[in-house]
Amino acid sequence: MKKCLRSWWIIILIQIVTGNLYAQKTFQIYKTETPPLIDGFVNDETWDHLSSIDTFLQREPMLGEPLSENTEVFVCFDSQFLYFGIKCYQPEETVFAKQMKFDESYYTDDRFAIILDTYSDHRTAYFIGINALGGREDAIIQGNSMNSSWNGLWKGKAQITSEGWEAEIALPFRSLSFDKKSDSWGLVMNRFITKKREWGSWPVANINASQFSIAETGMLKGLTGITHGVGIDFSPYFITGFDAKNGEKPEMKLNAGADLYYQIAPNLKAALSINTDFAET
Numbered sequence: 001m002k003k004c005l006r007s008w009w010i011i012i013l014i015q016i017v018t019g020n021l022y023a024q025k026t027f028q029i030y031k032t033e034t035p036p037l038i039d040g041f042v043n044d045e046t047w048d049h050l051s052s053i054d055t056f057l058q059r060e061p062m063l064g065e066p067l068s069e070n071t072e073v074f075v076c077f078d079s080q081f082l083y084f085g086i087k088c089y090q091p092e093e094t095v096f097a098k099q100m101k102f103d104e105s106y107y108t109d110d111r112f113a114i115i116l117d118t119y120s121d122h123r124t125a126y127f128i129g130i131n132a133l134g135g136r137e138d139a140i141i142q143g144n145s146m147n148s149s150w151n152g153l154w155k156g157k158a159q160i161t162s163e164g165w166e167a168e169i170a171l172p173f174r175s176l177s178f179d180k181k182s183d184s185w186g187l188v189m190n191r192f193i194t195k196k197r198e199w200g201s202w203p204v205a206n207i208n209a210s211q212f213s214i215a216e217t218g219m220l221k222g223l224t225g226i227t228h229g230v231g232i233d234f235s236p237y238f239i240t241g242f243d244a245k246n247g248e249k250p251e252m253k254l255n256a257g258a259d260l261y262y263q264i265a266p267n268l269k270a271a272l273s274i275n276t277d278f279a280e281t
Contacts, residue, residue, distance in 0.1 A: 025203040025218040027053055027187070031225065032076045035083060035170075040134060040157035042074065042085040042166045050074045050085075053218075056191055057205035058198060067200035069164070071191050075220065079227050082171045086112050088132070088191060090164040096194040097132035097165075102151075106131045110194050112167060115141060117186025117214045118178035125186065125214045126152070126176060132165040134158035144213055152176070173226050183224050186217030 036044035052072040058065045074085035088110065097109040111131040118126065127146060129137040136156045139148040152175040158167040178185065189202045203218035 024216075026184075026221050027075065027218060029075045029077060029220055029222045031222075032078055032083070035078050035081065036076075036085065036168060038155045038157050038168045038170050040159035040166060040168055041161075042087050042168060044085075046076060046083075047074045047085045050076060052087075053189070053202055056189075056200035056202050058200050059205040060199040061197060064205055067191065067193075068196060068198060069193060071200065073189060073202075077223060077226065079225060080172060080174070082173065082223075084114060084167075084169040084171075086130075086167040086169070088112060088164045088166070088193075090193065092160065092162050092164065094195050095132050095160050095165050097135070099131060100133050100135045102136055104135060104137070106135055106137060108194060109133070109135070109192075110165065111192050113190040113192075114169070115186075115188040115190075115214060115217075116171075116176070117188075117217050118176055120179070120182065120184060120186045120217075120219075122186070122214050122217070125188075126150075128152075128154065128156075128169060128171065130156045130158055130167045130169065132158055132160055132167075134167070141214060173228065178228070180228050184219045184221045185223060186214060187220045188214060188217050 030050070032046050034044075034046050036042075036046040052074050054070065054072050056067040056071045058067055070087075070089040072087040072089075076083050090110075095110055097106075097111070099106050099109055106129065109131040111129060113127065113129040116126045116128070117124070123143065125141040127137075127139040127141050134157050136154075137148070138150060138152050138154070139146045140150040141147075152171070154172060154175065155170040156167065158165060187203075191200045192198070193200075204216050206213070206216060
């Protein structure tokens with residue numbers, strides 16, 4: 001009997017160390033009447049009145065230890081957007097980032113990732129990432145795999161400062177699919193510090209889970225009075241240029257169009273491109 005009890009205690013201790021047994025953390029967020037300007041500087045008055053998430057734990061290299069550099073994340077919302085203000089503290093000269101191309105691989109850059117389990121089902125979620133230069137990436141997570149073909153029309157900016165780097169993100173609710181009857185979403189956040197080869201997570205640090213895992217999430221609570229919309233995003237564009245033919249006067253061309261996206265399901269979005277060419281002599 002005693003041997004059996006000792007075995008159970010060993011199993012429980014292993015689960016605690018690896019993060020398999022945890023009390024789910026809840027973070028209350030509030031609606032704002034003055035949305036922040038998304039410029040990458042987390043200095044708007046909106047952020048001043050909010051408490052932050054700052055308990056990031058290492059997954060690598062020192063499992064379970066606090067992240068060696070401080071991190072603060074502020075969250076609020078209005079009827080249209082969910083806002084994140086992110087402060088990644090570290091010596092300015094150690095900030096490392098190269099990529100700016102959308103949906104490029106940022107694995108060698110200082111970066112921050114947000115995972116939103118909008119149905120709290122631990123199966124499907126949205127992945128939103130930004131690096132220290134403001135390079136953005138997004139995807140749909142299904143289990144432990146990631147599908148980067150999903151592109152949401154969200155805003156994100158970052159700035160390198162004397163204290164490290166900062167970022168601001170605005171996610172439009174109309175681009176997301178979620179349970180209208182629930183005021184809580186699952187949340188996982190990851191910070192990567194390149195020069196220290198550190199990877200920190202909130203709410204838990206489980207070395208056995210992939211970086212896209214949504215098996216263990218914290219909870220954002222308080223999402224009420226938000227606009228669900230119909231899942232349609234509209235992105236117009238205008239491009240000007242000149243078309244020169246042999247021996248003829250160059251013609252100015254205006255290329256105008258739009259991309260229309262419809263969110264069918266969390267992991268399925270239909271796209272329609274409209275393009276019109278105008279020529280003027």
